[in-house]
Amino acid sequence: NASLAERSQRIKMAAEMGLVRSSRGRHWSRALGRRLLQREGITGCGCKNAALSTSSNVFEDLGVREIEDEAAEIGTRVRALQRLVPGGEELGLERLFEETADYIEALQGQVSAMRAMSCLLDGLEREKRMMGK
Amino acid sequence: MGPARCSGVGSGNSGAYTTEIAESLRFEEEIHSIVHPSLDSSPAAGGSFTALLGLPANQAVELLHETGPSEAPGSAAAPSPTGELWRLRLGEHAAGPLHLPLGCSPTFPSNAALVERAARFSVFAAEDSPALSSGGGPSPRLKAEPLDSDSPPLLPIPTEKTQRPAKRKECEKSKAKGPAKKSKSAEENTAAAAKETAAENTDGEKLPYVHVRARRGQATDSHSLAERARREKINARMKLLQELVPGCSKITGTALVLDEIINHVQSLQRQVEFLSMRLAAVNPRIDFGGLDSFLSAECGPLATANGRGGVALDPALWSSHPVTANGARWLPQPQIRHVDVWPTQQSSTAWTRDGPAHPHALLNPGASLVGYDPASSVLLNSNQLKTEL
Numbered sequence: 001n002a003s004l005a006e007r008s009q010r011i012k013m014a015a016e017m018g019l020v021r022s023s024r025g026r027h028w029s030r031a032l033g034r035r036l037l038q039r040e041g042i043t044g045c046g047c048k049n050a051a052l053s054t055s056s057n058v059f060e061d062l063g064v065r066e067i068e069d070e071a072a073e074i075g076t077r078v079r080a081l082q083r084l085v086p087g088g089e090e091l092g093l094e095r096l097f098e099e100t101a102d103y104i105e106a107l108q109g110q111v112s113a114m115r116a117m118s119c120l121l122d123g124l125e126r127e128k129r130m131m132g133k
Numbered sequence: 134m135g136p137a138r139c140s141g142v143g144s145g146n147s148g149a150y151t152t153e154i155a156e157s158l159r160f161e162e163e164i165h166s167i168v169h170p171s172l173d174s175s176p177a178a179g180g181s182f183t184a185l186l187g188l189p190a191n192q193a194v195e196l197l198h199e200t201g202p203s204e205a206p207g208s209a210a211a212p213s214p215t216g217e218l219w220r221l222r223l224g225e226h227a228a229g230p231l232h233l234p235l236g237c238s239p240t241f242p243s244n245a246a247l248v249e250r251a252a253r254f255s256v257f258a259a260e261d262s263p264a265l266s267s268g269g270g271p272s273p274r275l276k277a278e279p280l281d282s283d284s285p286p287l288l289p290i291p292t293e294k295t296q297r298p299a300k301r302k303e304c305e306k307s308k309a310k311g312p313a314k315k316s317k318s319a320e321e322n323t324a325a326a327a328k329e330t331a332a333e334n335t336d337g338e339k340l341p342y343v344h345v346r347a348r349r350g351q352a353t354d355s356h357s358l359a360e361r362a363r364r365e366k367i368n369a370r371m372k373l374l375q376e377l378v379p380g381c382s383k384i385t386g387t388a389l390v391l392d393e394i395i396n397h398v399q400s401l402q403r404q405v406e407f408l409s410m411r412l413a414a415v416n417p418r419i420d421f422g423g424l425d426s427f428l429s430a431e432c433g434p435l436a437t438a439n440g441r442g443g444v445a446l447d448p449a450l451w452s453s454h455p456v457t458a459n460g461a462r463w464l465p466q467p468q469i470r471h472v473d474v475w476p477t478q479q480s481s482t483a484w485t486r487d488g489p490a491h492p493h494a495l496l497n498p499g500a501s502l503v504g505y506d507p508a509s510s511v512l513l514n515s516n517q518l519k520t521e522l
Contacts, residue, residue: 002420008413010421015409077391084398097370104377107401114408121415
């Protein structure tokens with residue numbers, strides 16, 4: 001039986017694939033798909049790296065130093081956003097915002113789907129346990 | 134201004150603008166001629182992006198009321214509500230946002246006809262704009278009527294070009310700003326240059342348009358105007374994003390808004406990760422094997438309870454097979470062996486009936502699970518979930 005971590009990793013990849021499939025044609029969707037394919041090839045199954053990086057700080061390495069300069073402030077945030085949105089790093093500001101909006105919507109859909117599913121399965125498990133006893 | 138604003142914003146039909154704008158223009162102009170609005174309000178949307186240019190929004194306010202200060206080129210973000218209105222109505226429009234020199238003066242021209250014309254022209258611009266010299270977004274041409282295919286965007290002013298114009302000319306000009314963009318004029322920083330340009334105009338309109346920006350010493354070259362159009366677009370996108378992210382609309386300031394957006398995206402991504410862990414935990418048998426076929430194949434992959442490589446199956450088969458192939462939107466369903474999940478094997482007739490009818494419903498596999506559940510509560514639950522989703 002595979003470990004929890006491995007399984008959750010695979011489930012996560014499947015979730016991301018679901019994201020990709022549900023928003024075909026979008027720039028971020030293609031970029032994410034490419035990333036997943038790479039990742040899958042490299043890791044096979046069981047490596048830790050996920051396509052959706054969840055490092056807590058997207059601002060690191062961006063050299064956030066100048067807080068006074070408003071334009072620079074915005075610049076670092078834009079760069080951080082570019083890292084977050086798959087394929088964002090090659091996009092200009094206008095396209096970046098477009099893709100971000102679509103990406104957010106897709107993520108929200110995916111999250112609610114997964115939530116519903118885990119609720120359902122959770123309920124089933126509970127029922128099963130009750131029945132089993 | 135309420136109705137005008139509502140009508141303009143969000144509509145995708147530039148053709149419909151004409152009357153709306155004309156009306157609102159008249160409306161606004163009346164109001165403005167009566168009341169001198171305080172030019173302090175700096176709409177976040179408008180003002181925030183000028184930050185990108187380093188031009189504080191307030192500067193723009195001054196522009197219309199002083200003579201040629203050396204203002205920074207580009208964004209004259211309009212702090213005035215009307216300016217914002219203009220931008221909102223016209224700037225959000227798909228093809229080419231009309232980059233009005235936002236600082237529409239509070240003292241609008243009293244001549245309604247002129248105002249209307251200006252509005253008409255600016256709206257036309259979006260439809261008939263020929264290719265622009267500048268690389269920026271399509272600039273709406275001002276002159277729709279005697280349409281010159283060349284670049285005669287500026288309606289010449291017979292006289293008084295060089296004088297400090299009556300306010301109304303300024304406003305005309307500002308409204309007629311779009312085409313100014315096309316007036317390829319790197320040299321139009323002087324009134325004289327403006328005169329030249331105006332003289333070059335081949336149309337015979339006698340509207341007293343003046344190249345205000347030129348007179349003021351602002352850069353009127355196509356680059357800054359194109360930039361302004363670009364910024365309008367970016368502004369509009371950012372507003373959409375603000376609406377998407379909960380609680381973002383109240384925030385003012387580009388940096389903070391961006392912060393919120395970034396946080397939201399990050400939190401969503403984390404939720405996906407957390408939920409996938411939860412899914413893994415809720416049932417130890419859930420797993421995805423053979424993900425490579427998954428990633429490349431057209432049809433969904435299958436997760437097997439015992440970790441075998443998945444095989445894509447025709448969805449129609451699923452009722453007879455404890456396997457689901459799902460390439461649709463939702464997370465590909467893990468295949469859970471029914472015998473394993475439930476201690477007793479129940480007839481699944483109730484659900485298999487439903488199954489093929491909803492091959493792509495999220496809860497299909499869930500349904501198949503529930504099929505074994507005699508407890509009506511769970512059945513109900515899944516039904517509710519189904520309708521929800």
